[in-house]
């Protein structure tokens with residue numbers, strides 16, 4: 001008897017031919033995207049526009065960043081929890097992360113760069129911005145496809161205008177013998193959408209609906225596109241975010257990147273097209289950033305599904 005192949009996520013190709021809006025390829029890719037998000041909460045995207053040179057440069061920039069002394073890295077603060085420097089956290093001792101808020105704007109990239117390198121670092125600033133631009137493009141293609149399939153383009157356009165992008169640089173120290181190999185605890189993202197990218201050391205694992213954890217192989221031009229809690233509320237529960245974690249198997253350190261979208265200054269509300277007798281309204285309109293603060297309250301920490309606790313009907 002042959003053994004079953006290892007389960008994996010659907011892979012969706014975002015090469016030029018699939019990106020011509022309205023073309024046959026675009027339409028069939030859109031359906032694949034929605035099916036994958038509804039079935040898994042995420043998928044693997046191959047994005048040929050992202051070159052291996054870009055892969056090398058962004059991770060070189062990341063190394064440079066993590067090589068800075070800790071007292072410099074902690075200058076990366078934010079009024080939003082976990083959007084700035086995170087490190088030396090007892091339950092995830094291997095994890096260290098820094099975040100560029102408003103990563104798509106020159107102002108956001110410059111503010112971060114000048115804070116950490118007062119004498120400037122054009123290489124870092126330009127690379128981070130270029131990476132963000134490409135990731136935002138992928139995010140917007142995916143979300144445009146989703147909104148077309150659901151017939152909610154107008155609602156998406158208004159969210160898009162209010163989208164704020166967070167680029168997170170993440171490093172996991174290689175575990176020492178008796179240390180936990182848990183890089184990051186199982187969680188769903190609090191974002192609207194997330195795009196994850198790994199360097200050559202694997203570790204990202206995603207929980208399937210049957211409870212099985214599967215490991216995602218890193219490749220230079222592949223990304224995991226993942227729905228966050230806010231996307232579940234917006235789609236009235238049609239798309240559920242997947243639980244994921246990082247397990248550090250070897251002793252090697254691991255670098256990864258997360259590109260997250262958040263909705264600022266407008267309430268996220270379920271589009272009326274997604275509500276009918278079979279799909280009653282499941283979520284009240286809510287403020288995304290207030291939701292992030294809620295996660296860190298006692299009630300938010302206790303809750304099995306904080307998004308339902310926060311704005312569920």
Ligand SMILES: O=C(O)CCC(=O)C(=O)O
Pocket residue numbers: 168170184189196197198203204244245246256257258
């Ligand atoms: O490091 C990774 O691959 C995953 C990071 C992650 O899940 C997160 O930052 O939310």
Ligand SMILES: [Fe+2]
Pocket residue numbers: 187188189244
């Ligand atoms: Fe995550």
